[in-house]
Amino acid sequence: MAGDILVVAEHSDGAVKRPSLEALTCAAGLAGSLGGSVTALVAGPGAADAASACGAHGAAKVLTLDVDVADTNAWAAAVAGVATEASPALVLFSHTARGKDLAPRVAGKLDRPLASDCTELSVDGGAVVARRPVYAGKALVNVSASGTLLATLRPNAVPATENAAAGETSAADVKAPEKGLGAVLAEIVAAASEKIELTEAAVVVSGGRGLKEAANFNLVEDLAAALGGAVGASRAVVDAGWRPHTEQVGQTGKTVSPNLYIAIAISGAIQHLAGMRTSNYIVAINKDPEAPIFKVADYGIVGDAFEVVPRLTEAVKAAAAAG
Ligand SMILES: Cc1cc2nc3c(=O)[nH]c(=O)nc-3n(C[C@H](O)[C@H](O)[C@H](O)COP(=O)(O)OP(=O)(O)OC[C@H]3O[C@@H](n4cnc5c(N)ncnc54)[C@H](O)[C@@H]3O)c2cc1C
Structure with missing residues (x-):
């Protein structure tokens, strides 16, 4: 139906991923304005x-697709098949690794427009409007379409909240998937440690070249651990081999949008800002008061990271201990 929304919900053995809960929450709000309902x-x-969590976050229906998710092309064909039948206002994905792989394929199969990495979705005049950053985050554009729009939602852009709906489960009639048309995911290798995924973390603490050497990243790690956050890095640090590329934040790294982003000894080059400027609160610690990072920071500390960060970490630990 014209006001309905399909949400492709990712899960791990039935546990729905937080970005998908956010997408469902977002979709539930939009469907309310459109007079439609959400199908996960x-x-x-x-x-x-995964059905009960989808229902609890606003899905009136949960369709299970009998498809091999390692074959993204087959998965995309199944999603496109359901979308063709449903003719929804919006097909929403999370802007995760899987979502970024899946959404363009579905858009291609449906021959419908895709707005990727959206930071906000709203309804205007009965149409879904997707807001997304362009030019490395320097500007925002609103995208809408007559007919079905596809979008990926940036993790942490919308808080996941419970919004109980029926969550009725049924199996979708999946058409025979196309074979041999694309790469197949062979294996997901779990990270060596129980690290928090950078793009999904509510708190990110990143370090830059001003930390002088790899060993000094213990300052960043300690503060991140005290805050229960993930560690990020500037490209200068990654290029120097101090940190892995998986931690790079920015235009050629990951895009993060946590509730709190702490930039330690990072200058704030435009390419770094492209990956973090939509964070809710930005705290910058830099000894140069003219550093560009202060232009986007909500709170700035002008000082030597080697003095400021250990004190901040101690203060966070003391506050946590005091409850
Ligand atoms: C095509 C392209 C893509 C790029 N993609 C990315 C990207 O994805 N991510 C990214 O980060 N960059 C990217 N860059 C690189 C970017 O332009 C910058 O070179 C890089 O972000 C700089 O990293 P930095 O801030 O750590 O280092 P610097 O620019 O060297 O800044 C170090 C900062 O540390 C401060 N400092 C020094 N000592 C201390 C101290 N003791 N205490 C406190 N502060 C101190 C200094 O005042 C300075 O501001 C890209 C560049 C290009 C051309």
Whole structure:
């Protein structure tokens, strides 16, 4: 139906990923304005177990797709099949690694426009309006379409809240998937440690070249651990081999949008800002009062990171201990 929304919900053995809960929450709000309802599409092992969380976050229906999620092309064909039948206002994905792989394929199959990495979705005049950053985050554009729009939602752009809906589960009639038309995911290698995924973290603490050498990143790690956050890095640091590329924040790294982003000894080059400027609160620690990072910071500390950061970490630990 014209006001309905399909949300492709990712899960791990039935546990719905937080970015998907955010997408469902966002969709529930939009569907309310459009007079439609939200249907969650889940696939892969444990899909049926994902239904209750999808329902709790606003899905009136949960369709399970009997498809091999390692074959993104087959998964995309199944999603496109459901979308063709449903003719929704919006097909919403999370801007995660899987979502970024899946959404353009579905858009291609449906021959419909895709607005990727959206930071906000709203309804105006009965149409979904997707807001997304362009020019490395220097400007924002609003995208809308007559007919079905596809969008990916940036993690942390919308808080996940419970919004109970029926969550009725049924199996989608999946058409025979196309074979041999694309790469197949062979294996997901779990990270060596229990690190928080950078793009999904509510707190990110990043370090830059001003930390002088790799060993000094313990300052960043300690503060991130005290705050229960993830560690990020500037490209200068990654290029120097101090940190892995998986931690790079910016135009050629990851885009993060946490509630709190702390930039330590990072100058704030435009390419770095492109990956973090939509964070809710930005705290910059830099000894140069003219550093460009202060232009986007909500709070700035002009000082030597080697003095400021250990004191900040101690203060965070003391506050946590005091409850
Ligand atoms: C095509 C392209 C893509 C790029 N993509 C990215 C990207 O994805 N991510 C990214 O980060 N960059 C990217 N860059 C690189 C970017 O332009 C900058 O070179 C880089 O971000 C600089 O990293 P930095 O801030 O750590 O280092 P610097 O620019 O060297 O800044 C170090 C900062 O530390 C401060 N400092 C020094 N000592 C201390 C101290 N003791 N205490 C406190 N502060 C101190 C200094 O005042 C300075 O501001 C890209 C560049 C290009 C051309």
